[in-house]
Every structure is written in structure tokens, then in C-alpha cells.
Amino acid sequence: MSVLDKFMKGLTKTRKTLFHNIKTIFSGRTLDEDTLEELEEILIMSDMGVDVVEKILEELKDKYHNKITDQEDPLLILRDIMVSHLSTSPLILDTSNAPLVVLLVGVNGSGKTTTAAKLAKIYMNYGKDVVLAAADTFRAAAIEQLKEWGNRLNATVIAHQKGSDPAAVVFDAISHAKAKSKDVIIIDTAGRLHTKSNLMDELKKIKRVVQREIEGAPQEILLVLDGTTGQNGIIQAKAFKEAIDITGVAITKLDGTAKGGIAFAINHELNIPIKLVGLGEKEDDLQIFDPVKYCNALLGIEE
Numbered sequence: 476m477s478v479l480d481k482f483m484k485g486l487t488k489t490r491k492t493l494f495h496n497i498k499t500i501f502s503g504r505t506l507d508e509d510t511l512e513e514l515e516e517i518l519i520m521s522d523m524g525v526d527v528v529e530k531i532l533e534e535l536k537d538k539y540h541n542k543i544t545d546q547e548d549p550l551l552i553l554r555d556i557m558v559s560h561l562s563t564s565p566l567i568l569d570t571s572n573a574p575l576v577v578l579l580v581g582v583n584g585s586g587k588t589t590t591a592a593k594l595a596k597i598y599m600n601y602g603k604d605v606v607l608a609a610a611d612t613f614r615a616a617a618i619e620q621l622k623e624w625g626n627r628l629n630a631t632v633i634a635h636q637k638g639s640d641p642a643a644v645v646f647d648a649i650s651h652a653k654a655k656s657k658d659v660i661i662i663d664t665a666g667r668l669h670t671k672s673n674l675m676d677e678l679k680k681i682k683r684v685v686q687r688e689i690e691g692a693p694q695e696i697l698l699v700l701d702g703t704t705g706q707n708g709i710i711q712a713k714a715f716k717e718a719i720d721i722t723g724v725a726i727t728k729l730d731g732t733a734k735g736g737i738a739f740a741i742n743h744e745l746n747i748p749i750k751l752v753g754l755g756e757k758e759d760d761l762q763i764f765d766p767v768k769y770c771n772a773l774l775g776i777e778e
């Protein structure tokens with residue numbers, strides 16, 4: 476399956492529910508009030524966020540003010556304006572100063588453990604040797620789940636018992652990675668502790684251990700955000716952003732929502748690049764974020 480097909484499949488719900496007749500609505504060379512209203516409704520319903528929608532519509536009006544030519548495809552004009560409202564930056568793949576450390580943070584159930592495993596697969600596809608660190612020691616199931624993934628992917632998982640110090644797990648994972656010349660360490664962390672400040676303190680402690688042991692690491696701190704939680708997810712994300720320097724966002728479960736425009740709102744409100752998107756439950760359903768493919772999949776544009 477091509478990458479575009481993956482995006483298309485993952486965003487089927489949003490496209491079929493909201494964007495299905497966008498081609499009919501938006502095919503003319505003029506832009507009347509009715510079209511604008513219909514378009515606005517679709518974009519807002521997809522959870523893109525009112526601010527972003529207003530900006531996109533303004534830019535469309537500007538573009539149409541100057542009349543579009545016969546050669547221009549209205550849908551591609553809309554697509555390009557949408558793309559300009561998304562920001563991404565490449566997932567760090569360089570392991571020349573190995574090991575590369577990727578720390579995953581986010582609330583419980585956001586898909587962190589699964590994302591850790593799927594991300595391991597991405598790095599393995601690039602030929603990297605990966606170690607997974609089970610630093611969510613709050614939940615026994617999270618440790619077990621990561622071990623199962625490790626078996627399936629044939630990747631080493633460093634784990635201690637439930638309730639042990641996550642920073643110690645991370646320390647061991649780093650020692651292992653150094654001893655075995657591994658390329659990448661992916662750290663799964665807890666999403667819930669007894670109090671929120673405990674959680675943030677724990678994440679900071681993990682980060683300190685990583686920084687102390689490997690210069691320049693962690694190179695990536697990715698916030699894993701459940702794409703089906705809408706505005707709530709964004710509020711949670713802000714708390715993480717305040718506590719720890721996030722380098723990118725992984726939006727999960729975009730396949731499970733009809734409000735798949737959420738990437739725009741996340742980008743706009745958090746001002747953090749989106750690096751990964753979860754488009755399904757299978758191990759190769761986590762994809763490096765591609766704004767053009769994402770918008771093509773929303774609008775049903777075959778490349």
C-alpha cells in the first residue's frame with residue numbers, strides 16, 4: 476500500500492462523513508456566499524478550529540478576488556492553502572551520534588505504548604537497531620504490552636517490575652544501548668500517577684538521566700495525543716508543553732474519528748510540529764506526517 480493509500484484509508488471516516496461532496500461544492504470558478512458557508516461548515520465540523528478555518532477562508536477569498544484561471548483546479552487551491560497552515564519537521568533519523576533517544580510522553584490511553592512499538596518499526600525499517608525502555612512502571616499491563624511488541628518486532632525491551640523507578644529503567648536501557656552499540660532508544664513513560672505534578676516531576680527526572688548519560692539527548696520528546704479527544708486533548712497537551720520541551724506531536728487514532736481535521740487545531744494551538752500520525756491499529760499504521768498527503772486524503776485528491 477502506498478503512503479497516500481495509508482493516509483486515504485486512515486482518514487476514510489472524516490472524508491466520508493464530512494468531506495464527501497467537497498468536489499461538488501467546490502468546483503466553480505467563482506466563490507459565492509453559499510459555497511463559502513458550506514465549506515466553512517465542513518471545515519469547522521472536522522475540528523480544524525475556528526481560527527484556522529477563518530484564515531483559510533480569508534485566503535481563499537483573496538485568491539478568488541483575483542479570479543482563478545481556467546488552468547487552476549479549485550480543489551488544489553484549497554489544498555495548498557490548507558497545507559500552508561500545517562507545520563511539520565522531520566523525525567530525527569540521524570544516529571551518527573548514537574544512541575538517539577526518543578522520549579514519548581502523554582496521558583494514559585493516548586496510544587503511547589503502541590506508538591513506541593510502531594515507532595520502533597519505523598526506525599527498524601531505516602535499518603536502525605532499537606531498544607525499547609518500559610518506563611511506564613505505573614501499569615503492569617503497559618510493561619507486558621511493550622514486551623509483547625518487542626517479541627513481535629524482534630526488538631530488545633528493557634523492563635523492571637511494576638512500581639520500580641522509571642529513571643532506573645531508562646538508565647539500564649542506556650547502558651544496554653551503549654554496550655551493544657544500539658542506534659535508538661525509545662522510552663515509553665507513564666501517563667498517570669497519583670498526582671499530575673508527580674508525573675511531570677517523573678518525566679523531568681527521566682529527561683535529566685538521559686541528558687546526563689548521553690550528550691545532546693533526548694533528541695526527540697514526542698507528545699502522543701489521542702486524535703479523537705478534540706479540545707480536551709489540546710488542553711492536556713498544553714500541560715505537558717509547559718512541563719517539558721516537546722519536539723513534536725504524534726497524533727494517534729485518526730482512523731477512529733470523523734473529526735480528522737484536528738491536526739490543524741493542534742498545530743495552531745500548541746505551535747509544535749506534527750511528526751507522526753496514527754492511522755490504524757496495525758504495526759505499520761504509524762506514518763511520518765506528510766501535510767500534502769494528509770490534506771489530499773481529507774479532500775479525496777488522488778495524486
Ligand SMILES: Nc1nc2c(ncn2[C@@H]2O[C@H](COP(=O)(O)OP(=O)(O)OP(=O)(O)O)[C@@H](O)[C@H]2O)c(=O)[nH]1
Pocket residue numbers: 581582583584585586587588589590611614617665666667727728729730731752753754755756760
Ligand atoms: N485505531 C487505532 N487505535 C490505536 C492507534 N494508536 C493506538 N491505538 C489503540 O489505542 C489503545 C491504547 O493504546 P496504548 O498504547 O495502550 O495507550 P497508552 O497511551 O500506552 O496507554 P497506557 O499504556 O494506558 O498509558 C490500544 O488499544 C491501541 O491499539 C491508532 O492510530 N489507531
